[in-house]
Amino acid sequence: MDVVSDAISAVRIGRPSSNRVRASGSWCTRLAPYDGAGFHIVLEGSCWLLPDGGAPVALGVGDAVLLPHGAGHVLADSAADAEAVARALPFDDWSGDGYPSSDPPPATADAARLHVLCGKYRLDHSRVHPLMAELPQVVHLPHRVGRHPELRAAIDLLGVELGGPRPGAGIAVPSLLDLLLVYMIRAWMSESTAGAWPAALGDPVVASALRALHADPAAPWTNDRLATEAGVSRPTLARRFTALVGRPPMAYLTWWRLTRAATLLRDTTDPLAAIAARIGYGTPYAFSHAFSREFGTTPGRYREGHQGDRARGPA
Template sequence: MILQGSCWLVTEGTDAIPLNPGDVVFVPHPRVYVLADDPATPAIDFDPVASDESPVDEVEIPGHGAVTETLCAAYYFDRDRVHPVLDELPPVLHLPSAPGRHAALRGAIELLGTELAAPRPGGAVIVPALVDTLLVLILREWFDEHPATGWATSLNDPAILSALRAIHRRPARPWTVENLAREAGLSRAAFAAKFKTTTTMPPLTYLTWWRMTLAARLLRTTGEPLRTISARVGYASEFAFAKAFKREFATSPRQYRDRRSADRH
């Protein structure tokens, strides 16, 4: 987010993008990019060092010329389980500033800037929540202005969206194609065909994908017993859960947890 001044975003495989105050850029895939005063200016490496353990910090890069101030945030995803909506996004999402556009996004950025400029009690809760909100608003604004294709078309389809919400809210329920079709308000055949066309996978395949994604997150972030995680993601037995998990990740839940724990340390 460009708060003051201007610059160019230069990244391999795309044209250089001029950025001005109020512009927002989201880079959804792992790639190297450069912010420069001019596309022809050689890039200078720098190593920002945080002053403390806080996730919020200020970094100043000295130099000559006009001052450019940016507000930056990063999102950390498990690259093995990135949702198809993110995978299908272009290399760079650029939302230029313009009067009357992106009002909600501008409001969130202004509120975040206010919190960062004058830290107050509760900021440690508010700032991460606002950063998460920014991601949702950026994607919403992007899809409002660019015709959805691929998986993202499901977000504008009330029937498929109803089924997805049901899966996301109640992953442990013993879903079948028939009761998901009822959630969508369609016949079984029509729902199955439409779901696969929209999301590129059959309904129960997506259900398993989502359950395993949740299970992997719980294994990484909690110390819950495997039997508890099994039940939370819809498996009646730890054995059935372990079998499904190994089929998806080529490792057992216990080995996955141990490896991720070792990676963090």
């Protein structure tokens, strides 16, 4: 696993969901804050996204927008004023002259001014990797010819799959939605000029150290061994790693081991001894002590409180 894959896997639970909506005329709908991440992709027409406490964002054909922290927001046909926003209908109650992809298109569908793909991911925000935490409230990815071809390909494939019943769609759609999340985060990383984690993964020394730690977190890592892996001296690694990641290498390793353990407790029935071995603790007692210090609860109680998270249905 690489850092981005691990960061997503650590928080993703349940299954993503999506549908296509058409709208025409004057409309305004509100999506409440959500314990996950939401996205919108404009397939036809244009609209405005008005995030709670944020600046309005104009969306055109091909634009994608990710709300990685589940911020509440309004979608509207125009940059609505405060009074109009206050009257916005909840999304679940809004017809908008629209229809979900499971229904046949109305006869006037060709006249619709907006055709948008909406969806959301269920995420566990209790233990977010700093890469995910660093994402802004709104990630706007304007359509630009030739930019992010893999993202555009995923959008096109999703549009086809959601256009009507197709054999295997129950597997294809969730898989494409997972790809879409990866591609949107990749696109943000490639365009971010201020984020610490794009800089960390772009630094050859720090990226090499992170890859090593994520590839084998159970290995008996030391600062010296990790510096050798990265091809630099220990002081150089410590300075660059701490500056870009925000904590020293061994502190990050401990944090990641226990975060990985939380994921295994949530998603598997593996005994504590097996989980301890997988993340680099010699005994279940040593693992339990470290986990309790970090999470404020025992591994067993944590597992009891998170059973079934992964098996939940669509978001």
